[in-house]
Amino acid sequence: MLQIEERRDLRGEVRVPGDKSISHRAVMFGAIAEGRSRVEGFLPGKDCLSTIECFRRMGVNIHRKGPTSLIVEGRGWEGLQEPKTVLDVGNSGTTIRLMLGVLAGRPFHATVLGDESIGRRPMNRVVEPLRLMGAQVDGRSQGSFTPLSVRGGNLTGMIHRSRVASAQVKSSLLLAGLQGKGVTRVEEPALSRDHTERMLGAFGVKVDRDSPRSVSVAGGQVLQARDVRVPGDISSAAFLLVAALLVPGSRLTIRGVGLNPTRTGILDVLRRMGGELEIHPTGEWNGEPVGDITVSHSSLTAVEIGGELIPRLIDEIPVLAVAATQAAGHTVIRDAAELKVKETNRIAATAQELRKLGARVEETEDGLVIEGKTPLTGGPCDSHGDHRIGMAMAVAGLLATGRTTVTQAEAIGISFPGFSTLLEEL
Ligand SMILES: O=C(O)C1=C[C@@H](OP(=O)(O)O)[C@@H](O)[C@H](O)C1
Numbered sequence: 141m142l143q144i145e146e147r148r149d150l151r152g153e154v155r156v157p158g159d160k161s162i163s164h165r166a167v168m169f170g171a172i173a174e175g176r177s178r179v180e181g182f183l184p185g186k187d188c189l190s191t192i193e194c195f196r197r198m199g200v201n202i203h204r205k206g207p208t209s210l211i212v213e214g215r216g217w218e219g220l221q222e223p224k225t226v227l228d229v230g231n232s233g234t235t236i237r238l239m240l241g242v243l244a245g246r247p248f249h250a251t252v253l254g255d256e257s258i259g260r261r262p263m264n265r266v267v268e269p270l271r272l273m274g275a276q277v278d279g280r281s282q283g284s285f286t287p288l289s290v291r292g293g294n295l296t297g298m299i300h301r302s303r304v305a306s307a308q309v310k311s312s313l314l315l316a317g318l319q320g321k322g323v324t325r326v327e328e329p330a331l332s333r334d335h336t337e338r339m340l341g342a343f344g345v346k347v348d349r350d351s352p353r354s355v356s357v358a359g360g361q362v363l364q365a366r367d368v369r370v371p372g373d374i375s376s377a378a379f380l381l382v383a384a385l386l387v388p389g390s391r392l393t394i395r396g397v398g399l400n401p402t403r404t405g406i407l408d409v410l411r412r413m414g415g416e417l418e419i420h421p422t423g424e425w426n427g428e429p430v431g432d433i434t435v436s437h438s439s440l441t442a443v444e445i446g447g448e449l450i451p452r453l454i455d456e457i458p459v460l461a462v463a464a465t466q467a468a469g470h471t472v473i474r475d476a477a478e479l480k481v482k483e484t485n486r487i488a489a490t491a492q493e494l495r496k497l498g499a500r501v502e503e504t505e506d507g508l509v510i511e512g513k514t515p516l517t518g519g520p521c522d523s524h525g526d527h528r529i530g531m532a533m534a535v536a537g538l539l540a541t542g543r544t545t546v547t548q549a550e551a552i553g554i555s556f557p558g559f560s561t562l563l564e565e566l
């Protein structure tokens with residue numbers, strides 16, 4: 141259980157752990173590449189450790205050289221081996237969906253499963269197109285849910301028009317497409333995070349950005365090993381940004397944060413709300429922009445958000461809702477139905493937990509309406525086993541009067557190991 145006391149002035153200069161999306165891809169792409177890749181700044185969160193374990197089970201040697209440093213001995217596509225035991229992705233949607241794209245083209249059988257939460261998340265969004273490309277996939281409810289059983293095959297490229305803006309779907313199909321005949325193109329309703337496109341490029345793959353919402357790869361391409369330096373995770377930084385905006389007297393600098401424009405929706409919205417944020421780009425690490433962010437306590441006003449902005453801040457919505465409780469007016473979040481199929485139903489969990497502290501939050505079909513400014517009163521909350529809900533409630537606890545407790549707080553280690561220690565040090 142995490143205990144949080146009301147705080148004054150969060151001050152200092154910090155770094156956040158490595159980007160989760162980029163860490164997963166560094167391990168996977170390193171594993172299927174030819175040669176040895178070194179990864180620095182890797183996120184040692186539980187989800188990324190699940191990715192390491194799954195690829196080890198396919199015969200890939202991955203050496204941990206320290207908490208955030210790895211060597212991946214790539215085996216090339218052909219070198220991946222049939223796993224002798226199940227591939228357990230734990231709580232990680234990114235691991236399972238991207239790995240299914242890899243498995244779809246491998247000439248062996250694999251059984252894939254995860255925890256209870258993974259068992260509720262829709263897999264048909266990747267299973268159906270992968271079947272159309274030629275993979276054999278079966279599983280619970282006709283392969284819509286884990287456990288899944290995959291026998292990879294000879295794949296043929298296809299054009300897939302995704303109903304959802306999902307980087308996991310896009311990445312899975314591109315990974316399958318690289319192993320298939322012909323071209324695979326993925327079109328999405330709005331641009332989702334593009335780390336796969338950027339990192340495949342860095343590994344020597346030709347990726348065509350046909351239009352802002354459409355990307356394609358030709359099959360038969362090989363990845364060449366390369367070293368990856370992982371920027372700090374802007375999704376983790378978001379918790380500290382919101383905390384510093386809301387706690388009076390705060391001023392905080394976060395260094396070395398990824399500033400990929402497909403991920404910076406949270407910065408745009410916090411600024412629109414009146415948040416004082418200074419953003420200093422410092423360079424590019426393997427095709428990913430990086431910089432420092434300084435944030436100061438600010439008074440906020442409500443905003444309405446939806447449309448193409450949503451995929452650019454999808455994981456930040458629970459903590460954005462915390463910010464909205466302190467913004468004057470009604471904050472309206474729409475077009476975010478995808479939140480219902482994350483680790484938990486994040487629309488319901490955010491509303492339920494924030495209300496426990498006195499927030500005025502209404503659930504809608506595809507989002508939330510939050511009324512501010514509302515004083516929060518400390519009390520017992522629960523993470524629902526969802527790291528982002530746990531951290532959002534911890535941030536709420538920093539401004540709520542008295543003491544807030546968060547049960548099932550161990551979930552935070554999925555993406556932000558050291559979160560509570562870092563908060564204490566500020
Ligand atoms: O590709 C990725 O690394 C991710 C994509 C997003 O999911 P969807 O692709 O389901 O939107 C995001 O919510 C998740 O945390 C990580």
Ligand SMILES: C=C(OP(=O)(O)O)C(=O)O
Nearest residue numbers: 231232233234235455482
């Ligand atoms: C949704 C998330 O991750 P995943 O889909 O990889 O489980 C997240 O980290 O918020």
